[in-house]
Amino acid sequence: MRAPGTFSPDNVVVGHSPRMRAIFDFVKVVSKSDSSVIITGESGTGKEVIANLLHHASSRRHQPFVAVSCALFSENLIETELFGHERGAFTGAIKDKPGRFEMAQGGTLFLDDIDDVPLSMQVKLLRAIQNRTVERVGGTRSISVNVRVITGSKRDLKKMVAEGNFREDLFYRLNVLPIVLPPLRERREDIPLLSDFFFSRFARARGIDVPAISPAVRYAFSRYRWPGNVRELENACERIVQTCTCGTVRTGCLAAGVLFGAGDPAGAPAAAAQLTAGETPSISLDDRLRDVESNLITWALKVSDGNKSRAAELLGIKRSTLGDRIVRCGLAEPAAADAAPAADAASADALDGAAVSRPEPLAVSA
Amino acid sequence: MVSRDQIESVLGRIRPMMQADGGDIELVDVRGNSAHVRLTGMCAGCPSAHMTLYMGVEMALRDEIKEFEELVVL
Numbered sequence: 001m002r003a004p005g006t007f008s009p010d011n012v013v014v015g016h017s018p019r020m021r022a023i024f025d026f027v028k029v030v031s032k033s034d035s036s037v038i039i040t041g042e043s044g045t046g047k048e049v050i051a052n053l054l055h056h057a058s059s060r061r062h063q064p065f066v067a068v069s070c071a072l073f074s075e076n077l078i079e080t081e082l083f084g085h086e087r088g089a090f091t092g093a094i095k096d097k098p099g100r101f102e103m104a105q106g107g108t109l110f111l112d113d114i115d116d117v118p119l120s121m122q123v124k125l126l127r128a129i130q131n132r133t134v135e136r137v138g139g140t141r142s143i144s145v146n147v148r149v150i151t152g153s154k155r156d157l158k159k160m161v162a163e164g165n166f167r168e169d170l171f172y173r174l175n176v177l178p179i180v181l182p183p184l185r186e187r188r189e190d191i192p193l194l195s196d197f198f199f200s201r202f203a204r205a206r207g208i209d210v211p212a213i214s215p216a217v218r219y220a221f222s223r224y225r226w227p228g229n230v231r232e233l234e235n236a237c238e239r240i241v242q243t244c245t246c247g248t249v250r251t252g253c254l255a256a257g258v259l260f261g262a263g264d265p266a267g268a269p270a271a272a273a274q275l276t277a278g279e280t281p282s283i284s285l286d287d288r289l290r291d292v293e294s295n296l297i298t299w300a301l302k303v304s305d306g307n308k309s310r311a312a313e314l315l316g317i318k319r320s321t322l323g324d325r326i327v328r329c330g331l332a333e334p335a336a337a338d339a340a341p342a343a344d345a346a347s348a349d350a351l352d353g354a355a356v357s358r359p360e361p362l363a364v365s366a
Numbered sequence: 367m368v369s370r371d372q373i374e375s376v377l378g379r380i381r382p383m384m385q386a387d388g389g390d391i392e393l394v395d396v397r398g399n400s401a402h403v404r405l406t407g408m409c410a411g412c413p414s415a416h417m418t419l420y421m422g423v424e425m426a427l428r429d430e431i432k433e434f435e436e437l438v439v440l
Contacts, residue, residue, distance in 0.1 A: 219383065220383055244412075245414060246408070246412060250389065250415075251380070251384045251389065252389065252405070252414065253409075253414055254418065255422065256418050256421060256423060256426065259383065259418070259422065263379035263380045292410065295410035295411060303388070
C-alpha cells in the first residue's frame with residue numbers, strides 16, 4: 001500500500017492541453033457519482049492523482065482514501081490484502097486483520113495495476129464489487145462495505161479481454177466511467193508548466209531560490225520522449241534542483257539520458273542509461289577554481305566580442321582586474337579581438353547572438 | 367583505433383544544445399581508443415555537469431563505438 005501522502009487538490013497541475021482540460025472537466029462531473037471509474041494510462045501519467053482528485057471532489061472526501069497496487073502482491077497475498085483474514089486462517093495469522101475494502105469503508109478504494117490481478121482472483125473481486133460485501137480469508141460472515149471503487153490500469157483492458165487475460169464480466173463492471181490519460185509526449189505543450197511547477201516545489205523544499213531555466217534546457221525537455229511520463233519529469237526536476245550549483249539550469253545539469261534523447265534526430269530515447277557512478281576522482285580546488293575563472297572570462301570575452309570593458313561589466317569586476325586575471329589564467333589574447341575599448345551598451349544584444357553561434361576556440365591554456 | 371569523426375558524431379548530438387547555453391564540449395585529443403575532452407563555458411566549473419560528462423557521454427560513446435575505452439575530462 002502507498003502512504004496516504006499529502007495530496008492536496010491545489011497541488012495538481014491541470015495544464016494547457018485540451019485533452020487534460022477535458023479530463024479535469026470530466027472528473028468534476030463524475031466525482032459526484034458512486035459508479036466505478038477506470039483510469040487507463042502509461043506508468044507515470046498520474047492515475048493515482050486523478051483517483052485522489054475524484055475522491056477529494058466527492059462527498060466521500062472526509063472518509064478514507066485507500067490506494068493499493070495490485071502488482072505488489074502475490075496471488076495469495078492479494079486476497080488477504082484486499083479482503084483481510086481471520087485469526088488462525090493460516091500459519092502466521094495471529095490476529096484478525098481487516099482488508100483494504102474494509103479500511104476504505106465509507107470512502108474510496110483505488111485499485112491500481114488491476115491488469116496484474118490474476119484471473120483466479122478476478123472472480124472474487126467481481127463478486128465483492130457487485131455484492132458490496134467481502135468475506136475475510138478463513139471467515140464465514142459477509143461484511144458489507146460501502147466503497148467507491150476506482151481502478152487503474154496501464155494496459156488496455158479491452159484488449160486483455162479479447163486475449164482472454166481479463167474477465168469480461170469484471171471488465172464491464174469496472175468500465176462504467178473510463179478515463180484515459182495521455183502520455184506526456186502527446187501533450188508536450190504542458191511540459192513547461194509542469195517543469196516550472198516541479199522546479200519551484202523542489203527549490204522551496206531545499207530552501208533555495210527557484211533557478212532560472214536556460215532556453216536550451218527547455219528545448220531538450222520539449223524534445224525528449226519522457227517514457228516515464230510526468231513521474232520521470234518530476235524526478236528529472238528534483239535531480240536538477242538537488243545538483244545545480246550555479247542558480248541557473250543549463251544543459252550541463254541534465255541527465256545524459258535526457259540530453260542524448262533530446263539530441264537524437266529520431267527523437268527516440270537514448271539507450272537505457274544504466275549509469276553507474278565511477279570512482280570519485282580527487283580534485284584540486286585551486287585548479288578547479290582557475291578553470292571556472294578562465295571559463296567565465298572566456299565566455300564573457302566571447303559574448304562581448306572581445307570588448308574587455310564590456311566583459312568586465314558582465315563579470316562585475318573592474319576593467320583593470322580583468323586584465324590581471326586574463327594574465328593570471330594564461331588566457332592568450334585573440335588576435336582580432338582588440339576592439340575599441342568604449343563600453344557599448346548596444347552590445348547587450350550580442351548575448352542573444354552569441355547564444356546560438358558556435359563559440360570560436362579562444363585559446364585556453366589550462 | 368577510434369577515429370576523431372566517430373567521436374565527433376556522438377558529441378555532435380548534444381553539442382548544439384550545449385552551445386545554445388554558451389558552452390561546448392571540445393574534443394581535445396584522441397589517444398588510441400580513448401578521448402580527451404574539455405568542457406567549456408558556463409557549465410565548466412559545475413561538478414554536476416562533470417558527472418554528466420563522465421557517466422553519460424562515456425556511456426553513449428561506448429554504446430555507439432564498440433572499441434571505445436575511456437573518456438578523459440581535462
